[in-house]
Amino acid sequence: MNSAPAAPLIEFQGITKTYGQGQAAFQALSGVDLSIQQGEFLAVMGPSGSGKSTAMNILGCLDTPSTGTYLFQGVHVEDLDRNQRALLRRHYLGFVFQGFNLLARTSAQENVELPLLYRGESPAARHQAALDALALVGLSGWEHHTPAELSGGQQQRVAIARAIVTRPLVLLADEPTGNLDSKRSHEIMELLVRLNQEQGITVLMVTHEPDMATYASRIVHFVDGQVASDDAQEARPC
């Protein structure tokens, strides 16, 4: 980090996360150091249970580390209170969950509009932005369908649309292509690359598929709650 050309956007220093207590305690993350620059496209890989989602949740300010330091734009996130972390999520982060987490019985469009609503944007602006985001993920015409009326892949794309509709500084995606066929997966990856390159959105993505990881400019491997390897790579051209 001494040699970093600019202050990193995100910095993990010795982050640990322990679930449970006493006998049942389980350390999901055991000392993670990670430094991410603005504009990177980072793929996180690793075996199941290696702590990828745990790390993503902490990165996304959805969860708090047990110990360690998390700097976001130089701010100590672990010192922020609940509301400050919520505002950080609101203004800088977009999160795609491994399990979608869409609001039930709520149309795709309303789901996508929700983050804008909390940002206090006007109804017209919300409406247009939601339609645009849904079009970006190839869901034009599905605006009024509720999650129950959408396939897994479509729900996943709604979740992606909801994460990108605010044009966040950082997009965190936990297996965004986990439920998609390979054609759709490549489309989504191309979308992420476009967001990364054209809008400068920093993308952090968990994936199991080496094929998807080739779109990233950097691959971090997790094993047993630690970073096993961290390599920059030539991103695959779209």
Added chain:
Amino acid sequence: MLMNALLLALREIRRNLMRSFLTILGIVIGVAAVITMVTLGNGATRMVAEQISSLGSNLLIMRPGQRLGPGRDEAGAPKFRVADAEAIKSQVSALQAVAPVVGSSVTLVAGNENWSSTVSGTTNAYFITGNWKLAAGRQFSDEDEKVGRAVCVIGNTVRDKLFGHQNPLGAELRIKNFSCEIIGLLASKGQGAMGMDQDDVVVIPLLTAQRRLTGNQDVATLMISMQDGADTSRVMAQIRQLMRERRKLAENDDDNFNLMDTKQIAQALSGTIGTMTALLGAVAAVSLLVGGIGIMNIMLVSVTERTREIGIRLAIGALEHEVLLQFLIEAVALSALGGVVGILLALLTCLGLSALMHMPFMFDPGINLLAFAFSAAIGVVFGYMPARRAASLDPIEALRHE
């Protein structure tokens, strides 16, 4: 922010129509039951009070037997005589009128029409004690009373049933086996309590009734009206003393007659009705409670789903108090809607039942407010409390909730 929360809350209500409906229903039933019971109870109490006061103020009623009401042991007790009425009138001070009354249920016939009613044999004093005014015609003359002429004064209902809108004065009315001439028409008092029609009466001279209907000289009831401002307990004590002497009761004999003042009757009756109202109110309160438990159930059952919902909202950047405001508005809106619908339902029911039972409709703002506040509190507490717990979790914990 308030607008957003309002929008979100209304969306949520619309989205979960069934849940919203059940919540509202629970409140509606509880509120409507309590208000209906209490309002009807108040109406009944008021009705009794009105009924009593329509008997005339300052009125005492004396009957043979020890006590008034069901199961009164009238059998052995000697009846009164006209002389008793005269003695009371002349020997007790501060009295306005004393009317000896005998009553009988009879079938009345006039022309082709007939009608079942009650005939009271009494004196002109009855018109004073009963607060009756004449709409037309005249009272009994001394002659009428002395020789027991076949004349009668009829109430408005009897006129309606037998003569329609025709003038009944001078017409013949057959009472059982004798005919009498209608000499007077009573001014209408209107419908009494419980649909009892006060205007359904025929009044004939006492002697006429004794000769032609009862066949003896007994007097069943004495109606005694006091002068305004008379000391009721003193008057009653005097009458009681006089009657004990006249009936030759020994020092330690019980009274074999019963003297009651209308206030006492009113108190006795409204006491009973008050108990009934309290009982019904208790039943209604239970239904409010059951409604509340229903709401609680619905709210708690939906907690899992709602906890995840809260997790999602928090995860995409909602602040804790924004989420809570939304849930609070939702709970308040549902409870208030339920409360308002419940009150409207109760008022409609009360209006209908009051009309049906000829009771006055007594709007009681207190109970409306109380029922509304209680249901609103239940709705808000059980709609809001689970949300408060969920919103205090880390978003990821709320999302993991199962």
